[in-house]
Amino acid sequence: MNDSRISGFLAYKNSRYFKFVSALVILAILSDALLPVGWESFGGTWLGYTLGIISALIVLLLMGYGVAKRRGGFIKDTNVAGFRLRSTLQGWLSSHVYMGTGLIILATLHSGFQFGWNVHTLSYILMLLATISGFYGAYVYLRYPQLISQNMGDETLTGLRRKIAECDEVAREHALGLPDEINVLVTTARKETRLGGSLLHQLRGYQGSCPTSFAVNQLPVLAKKYTEISQTKLMRDLYTVLLQKEKLVLRARREIMLKARMQFWLYLHVPLSIALLAALFAHVVAILFYW
Amino acid sequence: MIIRLLVKISRNQWGQIINRERVVSGESISLGRGADCSIRLPDHRVALHHATVRQSPDGALYIEAERNATLKVQGIDERKVLLTPGMGVEIGPYELLVDPASTIDKVMLSVEAKQTHVYTPVAVEPVTLADLNIDKRKWGLILAAVILAVYLLLPMLFSFVTPLVKWQSTLPVTVLGAWSPGPMAQSHSVFGANCASCHEHAFTPVADIACEQCHKQVGKHLTDENLHGSLFKGMRCTECHVEHKGGDVTTRKDTSTCVACHGDIKAKYPKSNVPNVHTFSKDHPPFRVTLSNDPNGRPLLRVLPGQPMVETPRLKYSHQVHLDKKGISSPQGDTVMVCQDCHKLDAGGNHFLPMTMKQTCQQSGCHGMDYAEPAEGEVPHGSEKEAMGRLREYYVKWLAETPSGMSDCENKDATADPIKQILYCAGELARKNASVSLFGKNLGCSECHELEPSGNADSPWKVVPLQINHNWHANSVFPHAKHKMTECAACHDKANSTSSADVAMPTIEKCRECHVDNRPAKNKVFSSCVSCHRFHGGIEVAKP
Numbered sequence: 001m002n003d004s005r006i007s008g009f010l011a012y013k014n015s016r017y018f019k020f021v022s023a024l025v026i027l028a029i030l031s032d033a034l035l036p037v038g039w040e041s042f043g044g045t046w047l048g049y050t051l052g053i054i055s056a057l058i059v060l061l062l063m064g065y066g067v068a069k070r071r072g073g074f075i076k077d078t079n080v081a082g083f084r085l086r087s088t089l090q091g092w093l094s095s096h097v098y099m100g101t102g103l104i105i106l107a108t109l110h111s112g113f114q115f116g117w118n119v120h121t122l123s124y125i126l127m128l129l130a131t132i133s134g135f136y137g138a139y140v141y142l143r144y145p146q147l148i149s150q151n152m153g154d155e156t157l158t159g160l161r162r163k164i165a166e167c168d169e170v171a172r173e174h175a176l177g178l179p180d181e182i183n184v185l186v187t188t189a190r191k192e193t194r195l196g197g198s199l200l201h202q203l204r205g206y207q208g209s210c211p212t213s214f215a216v217n218q219l220p221v222l223a224k225k226y227t228e229i230s231q232t233k234l235m236r237d238l239y240t241v242l243l244q245k246e247k248l249v250l251r252a253r254r255e256i257m258l259k260a261r262m263q264f265w266l267y268l269h270v271p272l273s274i275a276l277l278a279a280l281f282a283h284v285v286a287i288l289f290y291w
Numbered sequence: 292m293i294i295r296l297l298v299k300i301s302r303n304q305w306g307q308i309i310n311r312e313r314v315v316s317g318e319s320i321s322l323g324r325g326a327d328c329s330i331r332l333p334d335h336r337v338a339l340h341h342a343t344v345r346q347s348p349d350g351a352l353y354i355e356a357e358r359n360a361t362l363k364v365q366g367i368d369e370r371k372v373l374l375t376p377g378m379g380v381e382i383g384p385y386e387l388l389v390d391p392a393s394t395i396d397k398v399m400l401s402v403e404a405k406q407t408h409v410y411t412p413v414a415v416e417p418v419t420l421a422d423l424n425i426d427k428r429k430w431g432l433i434l435a436a437v438i439l440a441v442y443l444l445l446p447m448l449f450s451f452v453t454p455l456v457k458w459q460s461t462l463p464v465t466v467l468g469a470w471s472p473g474p475m476a477q478s479h480s481v482f483g484a485n486c487a488s489c490h491e492h493a494f495t496p497v498a499d500i501a502c503e504q505c506h507k508q509v510g511k512h513l514t515d516e517n518l519h520g521s522l523f524k525g526m527r528c529t530e531c532h533v534e535h536k537g538g539d540v541t542t543r544k545d546t547s548t549c550v551a552c553h554g555d556i557k558a559k560y561p562k563s564n565v566p567n568v569h570t571f572s573k574d575h576p577p578f579r580v581t582l583s584n585d586p587n588g589r590p591l592l593r594v595l596p597g598q599p600m601v602e603t604p605r606l607k608y609s610h611q612v613h614l615d616k617k618g619i620s621s622p623q624g625d626t627v628m629v630c631q632d633c634h635k636l637d638a639g640g641n642h643f644l645p646m647t648m649k650q651t652c653q654q655s656g657c658h659g660m661d662y663a664e665p666a667e668g669e670v671p672h673g674s675e676k677e678a679m680g681r682l683r684e685y686y687v688k689w690l691a692e693t694p695s696g697m698s699d700c701e702n703k704d705a706t707a708d709p710i711k712q713i714l715y716c717a718g719e720l721a722r723k724n725a726s727v728s729l730f731g732k733n734l735g736c737s738e739c740h741e742l743e744p745s746g747n748a749d750s751p752w753k754v755v756p757l758q759i760n761h762n763w764h765a766n767s768v769f770p771h772a773k774h775k776m777t778e779c780a781a782c783h784d785k786a787n788s789t790s791s792a793d794v795a796m797p798t799i800e801k802c803r804e805c806h807v808d809n810r811p812a813k814n815k816v817f818s819s820c821v822s823c824h825r826f827h828g829g830i831e832v833a834k835p
Contacts, residue, residue: 035545042472042536114536119442119469157418172335176324180338180359183324187335196418199425256418263420267427274431275438282443286470289450290490291497 012094021102024054032109041112043120043287051110058103059127059280063273065096097138100131123283126276130269137265144262151254160252161195167245174238179226182219182238189215189242193249196256203264205257212246294320294346296330297399304334304384306407320344322354322382330402336383344374352398354380354387374398381405446470450486450493460484473535489534502528510827518832522552522560531826542821546570546809549820563832570808571818580796583760593765600794605755607739608791622656630779640772642761648672652739660735664724665689665696670735678736679750682725686717696720722751763796766830767823 010018031047043052069092107127115121168190175186189211196202219239226235295316302308320329323341332341338360346352352374354362361368363381372380377391384406390399417423449455449466459465465484475482482488489501503509513519531548532541552559554569566576579593582602594600613633618625633651634643649672652658660670666685670678690696690713700716707715729735730742730752745753780786782797806822807815 035547042533044472044533114473116471116473117468118471119438120472122438122442176333176335177326178339183335183339194416196422197416199420199423202417202420202423252418260420267420267425267430270427271431271434274428275434278435278438279442282439285443286446287472289447289493290470290486291495 009090009093009097012090017095017098021098025102025105028054028106028109041109042114043110043112045112048110048112051106055103055107055110056280056284058099058106059276062096062100062103063277065092066270066273068092097134100134103127104131119279119282119286123276123279126272126279130272130276133265133268133272137269140262140265144258148255148258148262151251151258155251157252157255160248160255164193164195164245164248164252167241167248171238171241171245174234174241177231177234178238179222182222182226182235185215185218185222186238186242189245193245195249195252199260199264202256202260205253205260207253210246210249212242212249216242216246292346292350293318294344294352295398296320296344296352297397298330299390299399299401301401301403302405302407304404304407306404322387323357330400332382332385332402334383334385334404337385341382350395351375374400442469456485456487471535474537476534476537476541477539479534479541496527497529499528502532510829512826512828512830514829514831518560544809544819544821546820549824549826560832570810571806572803572808572812575799575808578764578796578799578802580763580794581760581765582794583758596798602760602792602794604759604791605741605757606759606791607737607741610785610788610791610793612789614786626655630785634779636771641768641770643771645761646759658739662729664728666720670729675736675745675750675753676747678729679721679725682721682729683714683717686720687713690717690720718749722749726751766828768825769823 028051032041035041035047042048104127107124111120111124115124171186172190175183192211194201194207201207216239219235219242223235223239293316295314297312298315299310299312301310315329317329321340321343322328322330322332323339324331324333324335324337325339328340338357340357341360342354342356342362344352344354353371354374355371356362356369361370362372363369364372364379369380372378374380374389376389376393378389380387384404386403386405388401388403390401393399446467446469449459455466459467460483467484467486470486474480479489489497491498491501511519512523531543533543534541550569553565554567556563556565556567568575577596579595580600581593582600583604613619613628614630616627618627620626632654633646636642637644646652648658660672662668662670662682662685666682666689668681668685670681672678697712697716700719725735727734730737736742736752736754740757741755742752743755745751747753774782782801783795785793785795788795805816806818809817809819811817
């Protein structure tokens with residue numbers, strides 16, 4: 001794992017946000033643990049309201065990260081009561097990750113472990129889902145760039161696709177002089193081999209019954225079947241080309257898969273976060289409406 | 292028969308115009324992408340051996356597709372096509388056209404690749420999530436809109452529109468249930484989805500008046516209403532009673548609210564003489580026993596342990612005799628008695644039913660009140676006058692049957708009416724004999740009761756009223772029913788008690804053997820203030 005990346009946002013400013021959130025969480029846990037036994041733990045106690053307000057503010061702060069990211073307003077200096085505050089992308093991200101992690105504990109204590117089929121538990125579940133998807137995001141952000149580099153090196157997906165097309169053409173030409181069965185195999189491998197596709201295809205990163213892999217497996221079988229034909233070299237060349245193509249296809253698919261997985265969590269994180277904000281609003285209104 | 296074809300290839304598979312002509316001859320002419328074909332059509336869409344041109348016996352040329360291959364004429368699949376002038380046949384991307392100027396001797400076949408081969412990359416499909424054009428924010432906004440509609444607008448609508456409130460109460464799932472943080476306590480479940488029963492005004496905390504609409508008889512903490520009002524000013528029912536937590540009751544079980552005042556009671560009420568308390572196990576004051584030794588109904592005394600406890604129940608009773616393990620003599624023979632034979636729990640499970648002569652002492656035929664001195668009969672229990680009256684009746688009857696008994700009377704009036712004589716004598720005999728039997732020392736009534744002169748001529752003795760204590764801890768509740776697993780003697784050591792004046796109430800140390808305060812401890816029972824005390828019990832604050 002790239003240590004500099006970790007130190008980039010996890011250990012930002014000597015783990016400033018980790019320490020702050022840890023202190024907050026420990027304080028909350030101690031407050032809850034030191035309450036008298038038999039204390040009715042729920043959101044309506046003084047501790048419950050305090051934790052609820054803190055949790056709601058954290059949610060707004062976490063949402064603020066998304067807004068700031070879209071506006072690109074990360075790096076700026078602000079004067080707050082005479083103090084010069086400098087916000088950076090890493091700072092925002094570091095606080096976003098740690099605040100989100102701490103939110104799970106604070107909101108759980110706020111709930112007092114009282115759950116039901118209501119808007120309050122809905123908010124809690126959405127918070128959990130948004131946070132868990134965020135954890136996955138942090139993981140892929142740390143882990144996947146390395147995997148992508150290992151897979152692609154200096155190659156690009158466009159380059160891979162061009163090389164695959166070249167292999168297809170060479171294979172097509174080789175197959176022109178070979179029996180129809182082999183020609184069909186090569187044509188199918190050319191026409192039906194898929195890179196990417198729907199969301200599921202991209203995330204899966206493989207094609208069930210891949211025609212190229214099928215052709216690679218079948219060609220030796222057909223070579224034995226057509227032993228009488230004299231184009232042994234042609235067959236061997238075709239096999240080599242198909243093998244080369246298969247490797248390229250697998251690399252391209254892995255590239256697509258890794259990129260998709262690296263981006264996909266946001267397709268959950270963002271809608272869930274917006275839904276959480278709505279549920280949180282409904283939760284607060286419901287509580288105050290029937291106080 | 293040799294076929295001769297003039298083949299003109301006008302455009303190859305790459306779309307290049309080449310216009311190359313050559314003559315092809317043979318008994319049959321093969322077409323396909325194979326190198327051994329007479330007319331080679333190099334394209335992967337053409338079979339290795341696709342078709343063959345042959346000549347029919349009448350000299351006409353036709354083209355016939357090989358197995359697994361097809362020919363197309365104007366888009367229709369054909370197996371065999373006659374090559375007449377102007378006829379066009381498609382094989383894969385190629386079009387074979389018989390020149391209209393052809394004759395039976397000289398057939399010219401034009402071959403042209405109509406669909407040129409394009410060098411296409413691998414199938415173009417979305418390769419990034421961005422290519423799928425999924426709008427993250429749009430989906431989030433849709434979700435948010437659904438949540439706000441279902442969980443905010445709909446419950447609000449059902450809160451304000453009365454017919455909807457009534458209608459939803461008939462449904463198995465209520466819309467307002469989406470706002471309810473938890474199930475109602477069993478006793479409040481009657482309100483169902485009618486939230487306004489307690490939450491009378493939106494955005495306003497539940498007021499005490501909402502509770503008091505039903506709980507009209509709930510007592511104050513202090514009997515002095517003015518003092519209660521000043522000490523608990525601003526305090527709401529919901530501070531101690533928490534709803535939407537399910538269960539049987541709404542009372543909070545923690546001690547914090549009680550300790551907030553009783554931890555430093557003088558800060559709250561300087562005139563208080565109640566000791567401070569924080570926890571049951573550490574600084575709860577020793578139990579003070581309420582005695583019933585004041586026959587005039589003055590305030591009951593509360594005595595601290597170590598101080599002499601004098602209880603005057605005015606009953607002669609020995610627990611030692613009755614609880615003798617060898618048994619006690621009864622009409623059924625020697626019977627071993629247990630505490631529960633006399634002390635029976637009431638329905639509430641906290642206190643015991645009052646003991647009576649008939650129900651308790653005369654059970655199993657014990658403590659009968661038969662009289663035979665010498666008139667015979669049963670004397671009623673409960674009233675000295677009734678007992679003496681019944682006694683006189685027995686003597687009247689006895690004197691009527693036994694006239695010689697009149698000789699025992701001292702003040703005889705020979706001139707009086709015989710009936711009056713009997714009545715007079717019966718009264719005299721009853722008084723005389725009762726003084727040594729029924730009301731004699733340690734006989735009859737005085738076996739159990741203390742007697743004193745009444746000043747009444749007909750019944751000169753009276754039983755001193757009993758003062759049986761029913762509530763030793765007036766300001767607390769002890770659920771005896773919940774302690775059934777414990778033997779009575781574990782807390783009340785009465786086995787060797789020979790006097791009913793003996794007090795056998797346990798001290799706080801006895802309770803602490805099992806009970807701990809509101810923190811869990813191994814092999815201890817969790818106890819909070821409300822385990823024993825009732826806030827609404829109406830405590831009488833001692834006057835300074």
